[in-house]
Amino acid sequence: MPVSKSVGARIKRREDPRLIQGLAHYVDDIKLPNLLHVAILRSPYAHARINGINTDAAQNLSGVKSVVTGDDVKDVIGGIPCAATDPEGFPGIKVPHHPVLATGKVRFVGEPVAAVAATDAYIAQDALDLIEVDYEPLDAINSAEAAFADGAPIIHEDWDDNMAFTWSIAGGDVDAAFAEADHVVSQRIDHQRLVPNPMETRGVVAQYLPGKDQLNLWSSTQIPHLLRTQISVMLSMAENHVRVIAPEVGGGFGCKLNVYAEEALLGHMAKYLGQPVKWIEGRRENFLHTIHGRDQTGDVELAVKDDGTILGLRYTVSADVGAYYQLLTPAIPTLTGLMLCGSYTFKNVQMNLKAAFTNKMATDAYRGAGRPEATYLIERMIDVVAHDLDLDPLEVRRKNFIGKDAFPYETGTAVAYDSGDYTAALDKALKIADYDALREQQAELREEGRYLGIGFSTYVEICGMGPSAAMPAGGWESSTVRVDPTGKVTVLTGVSPHGQGQETTFAQLIADGLGVDIDDIRIIHGDTDTVQYGIGTFGSRATAVGGTAMVHAMGKVKDKVINIAAHLLESNPQDIVIEDDKYCVRGAPESGLTLGEIAMVAHVGVELPEGTEPGLAESHFFEPPNFTYPFGTHIAVVEVDADTGEVEIQRYIAVDDCGNIINPLIVEGQVHGGIAQGVGQALYEEAIYDESGQMITGSFMDYALPKAHNFPRFELANTVTPSPVNPMGVKGVGEAGTIGSTPAIANAVIDALKPFGVRHIDLPLRPEKLWKLMQET
Amino acid sequence: MKIEVTVNGEHQSYDVEPRMLLVHFLREVVGLTGTHVGCETSLCGACSVMLNGDAVKSCTVLAVQADGAEITTIEGLAQNGELHPIQEGFWECHGLQCGFCTPGMIIAAHQLLERNPKPNEADIRRGIEGNLCRCTGYQHIVDAVQYASKKMTR
Structure with missing residues (x-):
């Protein structure tokens, strides 16, 4: 980088004055004359036939302008798009029609069934209660395992099973690696379903200008142009007559990288009602009908030599993708496949994925999007190898690291890591942590019956997409x-x-x-x-x-x-x-x-x-010539309370390498927030559907978002390995914290419980789970 | 129902539906949209405002309950074009990213510093636990409150 005044400086943000004074305009802050408010009736059943809908009473409520159902819009609004359905990439992929309002059948709790437009948001809500839907409940499927079981109910009746698609990737000679191995280390690993939960829910305002045949659509989105293209297709409008505006957007984390039913529905309603319309998603609706993340369960096998050298990896995995595809649903687990080799030299790798339709909301991109799954499983498995072979997890990492002179480095999954120095980041983190002293402290505390754990994550991620x-x-x-x-x-x-x-x-x-x-x-x-x-x-x-x-x-x-x-x-x-x-x-x-x-x-x-x-x-x-590959070492130090199973994070050290840094203040903020979300996955968060397909974690009371007191002061540092992919040498830092932190915390908790003989525990590591484990052993 | 309120120092009277929530009253009737709705269940704190000197979650207070009250919203903190020290702290310390939780978080910090002008880090983390932020990991928010505390007690 050239010597500069601004670049590299901790400059406070120029967007902040409007945000700290309440002067910013998010979607819900947009007011238009004659604005109507829309409320959406959603399915209370996970799986049911719709035998009839009676909207008469709702239509007759004073203040209600219109009630629309699936039958009203099925011929005028196209299906919700998915951009990743190429059968060459996904052999046997089934692509069900995804209507904006259900017709004939509902397939998950929260699926939109009808919409009311009224002069007032409260009246629109009142009208929902007056819509009568004759549902015939069907058996529901709440996991991939249940979806693939013999005799399982069929979610999309155009086909005779619930297999959504398959996908595989292979590199090197996996069979030879396993034949050569001294040990095969195996573990089933679950990546639980998560809810992204930006603090601003989604929302849409739509206005149609008949004189110009123009649709103005304000949406809380991360992709205004892609949304414009898709809305124009769904509504059969010329794209240059559709204007999409992403005003102030209150967080996204991937869940607003999508095209949703309400965006097209509101566009349609504004046009046919001749009045602007607004819909603001409630938090309960957000839990039910904004995309979810993760939800893979798979069996990992590592082929390992006596000295901890990893020769190969097999991953046989099922993904529960929900009832329909959203914009990128099938693409997400493929990113897991690309990053399975992590920071390590083995090139014999194979992943076979089966994806299931279930009676749940679709999964899609949530911060990290497929890569946290890869990083969690390889970083967790490194510790399992160390456990089984009685080796130091740090030594297993060092033994298998890609050396700094090997870049650009082509992995077994045929991606080309741009630049890196994994040892440098690890060494720096160890120095900050004062690692040897920590191990001594751990040994002393164990004598007192206190359980301190130290966990590592030496991650690499694929960014700068792409x-x-x-x-x-x-x-x-x-x-x-x-x-x-x-x-x-x-x-x-x-x-x-x-x-x-x-x-x-x-x-x-x-x-x-x-x-x-x-x-x-x-x-x-x-x-x-x-x-x-x-x-x-x-x-x-x-x-x-x-x-x-x-x-x-x-x-x-x-x-x-x-x-x-x-x-x-x-x-x-x-x-x-x-x-x-x-x-x-x-x-x-x-x-x-x-x-x-x-x-x-x-x-x-x-x-x-x-x-x-x-x-x-x-x-x-x-057009970027390659992705970028940020990396780093995260170290978590936790104590597990033997009486309660509660995990206290005592220290959190993160050394990240995102290439050159334009503004260190902003980079720190991105890492902090990312760590918090990854910790959420490790310790607290889980979207749970019961056997009838009801989401039982559909509020902030039941779905635990991390709070301020859940964290210590993060200790951050950087190494700087510029990326050769762009002239600034930057790599990106939006997802590093989330990708790096989940395995660091998991490994620390499991390290703390080593005296109990614990080898692996699935996330989230909530107190009752840990307490029970400690009682059992 | 008729209600009279003083919002950010300005006395006003309105006729409102009895079921109208205070947050909707402030946003839709008074026209102050800096107060946000994040969960409608008093769990996220985005809607926090000062009601007669106490920070309340305005998504679970009825407008009619505020009859006769003094209300301060995020728009009422800066005086004569000068940012409040808490606002200044959030700006200086990068205490926000998307900004959606920020008005409520600043109100919560305001209450905290009124009750405890020199909180330590643990006090701050406990003091804002009723407010959720999904972006920052809270550390820069803690820094922002410490900045304000120093400035306000100098």
Whole structure:
């Protein structure tokens, strides 16, 4: 990176003043004249036939404008799309029609059945109670195992079983690896279902302008452009007559990287009612009908030598994907397959996946999306190997690490890790932890009947998503950089930040690159009528891919600025430098020109060099040549209370390598939040459906989100191994904490319980589970 | 029903439905949308406001219960264009990401610092346990409250 003023500095965020004063506008804050409020009637049954719906009483309620059912919209709103259904990738994939409102049958609790539009949100809710649905309940399926059982009820009756799709990946010679092994270490591992739970639920406002035949759709989404394309298809509208706006978005974590029933339904209702409509998801609805994460159960086998060298891995896994596909459902477990080798050198690897339809909400991308599953299982299995062979888990890791000179490194799953130094991150974390002292303390406490555990995760993740050839819907990103006549800079970016701080980090890059005050820069995103087509924010891609697009667009602007400056200063472009925010001939700063002075010349159009177009705006679409591969070492130190089974995290050390860092303050925030979510999976969170398919963890009372007092002060550090994939050398940091932390905590808790002979426990590691284990042994 | 309230120092009277929740009253009737609804069950704290000096979750208070009350929302904290020290702390310490829980979190911190002007870290973590944040992992929020505590007790 060049020496800079902004890049690398702890600059406080430019988006914050509106957020800390209550002046931001989320979807629910949008008010339009004659706005109607929509409420959705949802199925109370996991699986039932609909024999009839009577909406008369609801229609007649004062204030109700309209009630619509599946039969009303089935011919006018297309199915909810899935972008990952290629039978070449997913042999035998079944792609059921996914209606916005159920017709004939409901297949999970929370599935939309009818919608009411009323003059007031309370009246819309009242009207739901007046809709009579004649349901004929059917037996429900609440797990992949149940879905595959003989005689299981069939969820989609176009087919004769519940197998949704299969997928496999193989590298090297797995059979030979297992033949050569001294030991085969096996373990069944469960990745429980999780609910993403951004603090802002989803919400949609739709407005139709008949004079322009234009639909304006405000949605709490991570992908405004992809949503526009899909909405236009679902509603049979010309895409250039649909405008999608992602206003302030209150968190996403992958669950807003999707296209939902309500988005199309509200668009349709606004058009046919001739009035704008608003729907704001309740938290209960969010639990039931916003995508879930994880939900894989599989058998892992590792082929291992006596000394702990891993020769190969087999993973035979079932995924419970729910009743229908959402946008990327089938693609998520494939990311698990890509990252099965973790930070380790073995190349003989095989994963066979069977995915089941069940009577649950669809799974899809939740922070990490398939990679936490890979990291958890390999990092957990390293500790199981150490346990079975009586080795030090650290030594097993070191023995199998990919060396720092091996990069770029092609794994057994044929992905090419860009750069890394796994030992450096581990060593740094051990030093911060004072590891030897911790082990001594652990031994002393055990003498007192206290159970301290130390757990490691030496993770690597696949980020910066990604090369279009490897993505379901394009992996490039776009940006336009323009300079106004007065020298103010506007950036249009195709990414759609919702908490990640790109209004700050992108401005830092522009400030340094163009020699302009950061306050003179504006970053615009999330409006498809304003911003050129883009892909959005997910997969730790916004800076690595979107930032790179912007840097290239800025480079084109800068070339033009320098050419104009050279012409005005009667010099050569190669002699123009920026000193004190002025473009000047090297060694003659006193005659330099500001960006504003040059921009004015560009717009007046008179003094331009011959052949130069007037104006000052450039665009760039960046296609990344590879993914990026952030990595690091997390160390958790926990104590398990022998009387209660409660886990207290005493210390948490995270050394992450996300390449070069633009703003350390923001990187820290991303890591903190990521760790908290991964800890949530390890200790607290689990979406549970009972045998009848009812979700019994459908509120914050029953589904435990981590709170402030659940954490110690995180101890963070970095190593910096720049990525060669983009000119900034950044790797992305949005998901690292989540991916790294779950196995660190799990390994620490299981290490604490070593005196009880514990080898493995499935997540979440709640007190009663641990207490029972300690009582039994 | 007729109610009279003082919101952020301004005396106002309205005719509201008896079942209307305070949070909807503030957002839809008074027009102050800085207070957010995160769960409608008083578990997440996004809707926290000050009611007669106490932080309450306005999703489980009826507007009519606030008759005669003084209410402070996030919009009422900054004075004469100057951020409140807690707001300043959240900005300085990167105490927010998506910002959705932030108004409620700031109100909770306000209550905490009124009751305990110099809380230690454990006091802060316990003091904000009624407010959920999914983005920050809470550490920068703790820093923000410590920043405000220092500034307010100087």
